Amino acid sequence: MSRNPRILVTGATGRLGRLLVPRLLARGAHVRALTREAGRAASLAADGAEVVVGDLGDGASLRHAFHGASHLFLLSPISPELAAEQIAAIAAAKAAGVQRIVKLSGSHWTIEPPGRSLSGDAHAHIEAALRASGIAHQVLRPNAWLQVTLARLAGELAAGDVLHAPPAFPKVAGIDARDIADVAAHALLGPEPSATDSPWVLTGARAVDHHEIARIASALSGRRIVAEPLSREALAQRAAQAESPYVAQVHAQFAALIGTGEAATVTDTVERVLGRPARTIEAFVAEALAA
Numbered sequence: 001m002s003r004n005p006r007i008l009v010t011g012a013t014g015r016l017g018r019l020l021v022p023r024l025l026a027r028g029a030h031v032r033a034l035t036r037e038a039g040r041a042a043s044l045a046a047d048g049a050e051v052v053v054g055d056l057g058d059g060a061s062l063r064h065a066f067h068g069a070s071h072l073f074l075l076s077p078i079s080p081e082l083a084a085e086q087i088a089a090i091a092a093a094k095a096a097g098v099q100r101i102v103k104l105s106g107s108h109w110t111i112e113p114p115g116r117s118l119s120g121d122a123h124a125h126i127e128a129a130l131r132a133s134g135i136a137h138q139v140l141r142p143n144a145w146l147q148v149t150l151a152r153l154a155g156e157l158a159a160g161d162v163l164h165a166p167p168a169f170p171k172v173a174g175i176d177a178r179d180i181a182d183v184a185a186h187a188l189l190g191p192e193p194s195a196t197d198s199p200w201v202l203t204g205a206r207a208v209d210h211h212e213i214a215r216i217a218s219a220l221s222g223r224r225i226v227a228e229p230l231s232r233e234a235l236a237q238r239a240a241q242a243e244s245p246y247v248a249q250v251h252a253q254f255a256a257l258i259g260t261g262e263a264a265t266v267t268d269t270v271e272r273v274l275g276r277p278a279r280t281i282e283a284f285v286a287e288a289l290a291a
């Protein structure tokens with residue numbers, strides 16, 4: 001293993017990438033941030049990352065981006081091209097002599113059992129390509145991210161005392177994306193994964209529904225905050241905001257699986273990997289109240 005890892009981070013300008021890059025820089029790694037447009041990575045460059053322009057759908061740009069990289073963090077958004085593009089990235093990594101890959105995969109319940117989620121099946125396909133590559137790797141399967149499922153929480157708490165919930169009020173063991181970034185940094189810079197390492201299934205420390213989130217917010221604020229189900233119209237409006245019909249279909253599959261309690265399973269993987277507990281829902285709600 002190279003002493004001075006040169007880590008190519010895909011998805012660097014996105015939700016998780018922006019959390020991961022500073023963590024890797026803080027630990028002394030050389031970080032190369034991949035973006036399709038350099039301007040989007042300006043703040044990462046200011047933090048000390050090398051910015052490389054490339055597109056996972058363009059093999060020639062990948063050869064340039066991977067040149068000299070020893071590690072790869074592999075992440076890209078949900079799209080019909082997810083599997084093809086990430087498998088091309090694994091091939092480019094192999095050609096460039098990359099020694100370790102950490103792949104941000106789908107939530108465990110989207111992947112197993114197969115056939116229930118378009119994006120989960122795509123991630124399973126990529127995981128298989130990774131195993132076949134012979135490159136040391138670690139797969140991360142994070143549960144739903146608090147920053148995504150509760151993206152509206154701060155706004156709703158600022159606007160009033162009502163939180164809007166999915167109709168079935170499912171319990172979700174949501175994970176703070178900062179914990180995923182901490183685990184990813186460890187997987188990239190810690191001990192080399194062994195060929196037998198199974199995917200790390202990452203969740204928050206407990207599963208809560210929106211009634212519990214409202215109780216936590218009430219206790220922290222001294223207000224009487226309640227949770228109400230989203231109306232059918234609001235649900236339809238949110239579905240219409242998806243960036244494509246494909247993504248809308250994927251989201252509908254997630255909602256159906258989460259509605260049956262699939263995302264409520266809790267693991268202790270974050271604590272086992274990091275040696276400290278996962279960030280709590282109470283801390284997340286407190287931040288939302290203070291925002």
Ligand SMILES: NC(=O)c1ccc[n+]([C@@H]2O[C@H](COP(=O)([O-])OP(=O)(O)OC[C@H]3O[C@@H](n4cnc5c(N)ncnc54)[C@H](OP(=O)(O)O)[C@@H]3O)[C@@H](O)[C@H]2O)c1
Pocket residue numbers: 010011012013014015016017034035036037040041054055056057075076077078085104105106107119141142143144145148149
């Ligand atoms: N949200 C959840 O609850 C959850 C749970 C489990 C797993 N996941 C997984 O997390 C991943 C999404 O992570 P995220 O939300 O951090 O991603 P994101 O913010 O949606 O996007 C990450 C970045 O990908 C880059 N990108 C898009 N297309 C590209 C291409 N063709 N070539 C190169 N770069 C490209 C974009 O950067 P530029 O525009 O700068 O090029 C974008 O900023 C998905 O694979 C999803 O399955 C999410």
